[in-house]
Amino acid sequence: MNDAVPASEVAWQALPERSRALFLLAGGLPMLVLGTAAGAGLGLVLGTVFEDTDRALLVAIGAVALALLAGGLGTWLGAKQYSHTRWLLDAHGLAVRRGRLWHRETRVPLTRVQHLDVKRGPLQRRRDLATLVVHTAGTANSAVAVPNLDAGDAEHLREQLGRQIDRDDD
Numbered sequence: 555m556n557d558a559v560p561a562s563e564v565a566w567q568a569l570p571e572r573s574r575a576l577f578l579l580a581g582g583l584p585m586l587v588l589g590t591a592a593g594a595g596l597g598l599v600l601g602t603v604f605e606d607t608d609r610a611l612l613v614a615i616g617a618v619a620l621a622l623l624a625g626g627l628g629t630w631l632g633a634k635q636y637s638h639t640r641w642l643l644d645a646h647g648l649a650v651r652r653g654r655l656w657h658r659e660t661r662v663p664l665t666r667v668q669h670l671d672v673k674r675g676p677l678q679r680r681r682d683l684a685t686l687v688v689h690t691a692g693t694a695n696s697a698v699a700v701p702n703l704d705a706g707d708a709e710h711l712r713e714q715l716g717r718q719i720d721r722d723d724d
């Protein structure tokens with residue numbers, strides 16, 4: 555773990571391996587539900603077109619097929635999101651980098667940090683993970699979240715950024 559040091563001496567940090575499952579779940583579960591509903595709807599439509607086929611069978615086949623397809627796609631996207639999320643703390647502030655095809659890098663300068671939260675849901679607590687939320691100066695909804703960090707890293711980042719806020723207030 556790096557304290558606030560010059561950017562040239564700091565490497566981008568990956569999320570811990572144990573957070574991968576939460577990204578897979580967050581990507582796959584909603585798509586699984588959506589795929590099930592869409593497949594059932596497709597089965598109903600096909601049941602009206604093919605009147606001589608059992609409608610319940612078409613609904614079941616459509617629901618299972620699209621659920622598997624959409625759930626697999628969501629899980630794959632969750633894996634990509636996990637593998638392409640990095641964070642960095644340097645002398646200028648906190649930065650979060652996401653994405654491979656569409657890169658998104660968010661930098662929060664130390665001078666813009668207003669307050670910091672560490673959130674831990676039940677699945678995160680089970681895996682010793684946390685989400686760091688950095689609230690910034692600006693509109694009421696200005697915040698940057700770094701999900702599924704190691705809980706120790708999240709606490710350390712909060713302390714480091716908090717010390718800087720305290721120094722700026724003096």
